[in-house]
Amino acid sequence: MAKQGKQKQQQGKKAKTAISPTRAEDYPEWYQQVIKAAELAEASPVRGCMVIKPWGYAIWEHVQATLDRMFKETGHVNAYFPLFIPKSYLEKEAEHVEGFATECAVVTHHRLEPGPDGTLVPGGELAEPLIVRPTSETIIGEVYAKWVQSYRDLPILINQWANVVRWEKRPRLFLRTTEFLWQEGHTCHATREEAVEETLKMLDVYETFARDWMALPVIKGEKTPEERFPGAVDTYTIEAMMQDRKALQSGTSHFLGQNFSKAANILFLDRDGEQKLVWTTSWGVSTRLIGALIMTHSDDDGLVLPPKLAPSHIVILPVLRGDAPDEVTAFCEALATDLRAQTYHGAPVRVLVDNRDLRGGEKTWQHVKKGVPIRLEIGPRDVKEGAVFMGRRDKGVKEKSSVPRDEFVAQATTILDEIQQALLDRALAYREENTRVIDDLEEFKAYFTPKNVDKPEPHGGFAHCYSAGGPEVVEICRELKVSARCIPVGVEEEPGTCLFTGKPAARRVIFAKAY
């Protein structure tokens, strides 16, 4: 007994948090452990490629469903283009080739033939190698060239949900994997103005989605020339701050000008009888968003999910060991039915009754680690009182309270909204705390220099600085492992002096360490 007590105490001390190490101890390792504990994904036999597990995929499905609806509300339709791109297509846009050449998977053969010792060797060499799409501008451009004849064919507003492959040197689950899932919108317009408008409109869609669904505050901005998409005229981004204060580019929207229409010869006959090149855009978000979600909200007890995207909003945990298990089961089922009859942002409340034959404590912790917004523990006592014992994932695990059953049913969607809002507020406050205006180069350097160089602690954040851009700026930043994240859009500003070069600078740029 004494031994047990002692062990328990030690365990209690050691395992104060469900995730080890904690964010403060080792942030990158914490991130991996959260993914593992929440059963979001795991490494696969193929280097750089991950298996997205049901819980993680369900989140992606909610992301997809919501964005898909938003795209359609803004006039877009879905289509699907080939996985393979002829090498010659990729070669047509000079900057584009240069940008992607080093990370392409290349298919050179179309069959396998018997080799020595029962092995198989590639046979049937292709006349022209096929590239597994790293992005689809080129092939879609070729197709659009056939579709577009007249100004009456414009605009073309198409999105595709697809997988792409970029042979990354250093993969990280969700943040940077060799194969990843995404959507890519590709549009053609008759005028420059219209294309620019489309680019910014989709950036707004992304911002809205991030804020209202993911509870992710983002900064809309324009990329500096160094950070621009290969082949784009202007690249816009939504940048989010993770809890280690690094920036994560969470979505992009590109104004491609006529670069790709030139390459693919997308011509139309305008009203004035002139042959003209169309203006194109492209925009995308990927499974990286899940990485953003994890690193923005989760804590040392695991994943924390914004209710709107949570695979389950509410988990009911029946305590069946008491004297009236049948009554408890019936109570839980009836409760689930009543909750599912509620509508939360256009869909029924998602309720899971966890009847698995596991001990209560362990079961509870599993759902904590998976980030389920509301947990209801229900035993004979609650049944007798007509109450539920509620825990919220945005509060402490031990911070639980008894709520009358009917009151809870009536309030459930309101509570979910509260949690959603609390996550957004918290993330926004964190970003504000770790953002500053810097006009002194030494301060800039100090801000981005960790105390522990070998294993950097979370430091720095977003720095708003005047910058004239150019190689000097890039060089100073490179030494600090900092980069220009974006030039915020929609912010009025006085011109100033470049922090790095002393040259005149039109406006402030956000600098940060980044993923």
Add this chain to the structure above:
RNA sequence: CGGGGCGUGGCUCAGCCUGGUAGAGCGCUGCGUUCGGGACGCAGAGGUCGAAGGUUCAAAUCCUUUCGCCCCGACCA
């Protein structure tokens, strides 16, 4: 592609220096005791020690080669 590290049951690892033919904890299965909070006892299943050569009476252990993985950098949604 550079620089470090590691490959031993499902997972985390010990054993290797000083060769003698495989261990622990967790997990898993069964039984029992527990149970409103990450339980405990007993019994059990599970490994050709990354792969291929070599040295040796004998190799997880020594030598050579090779493959794979992880971390740290340069490239990136």
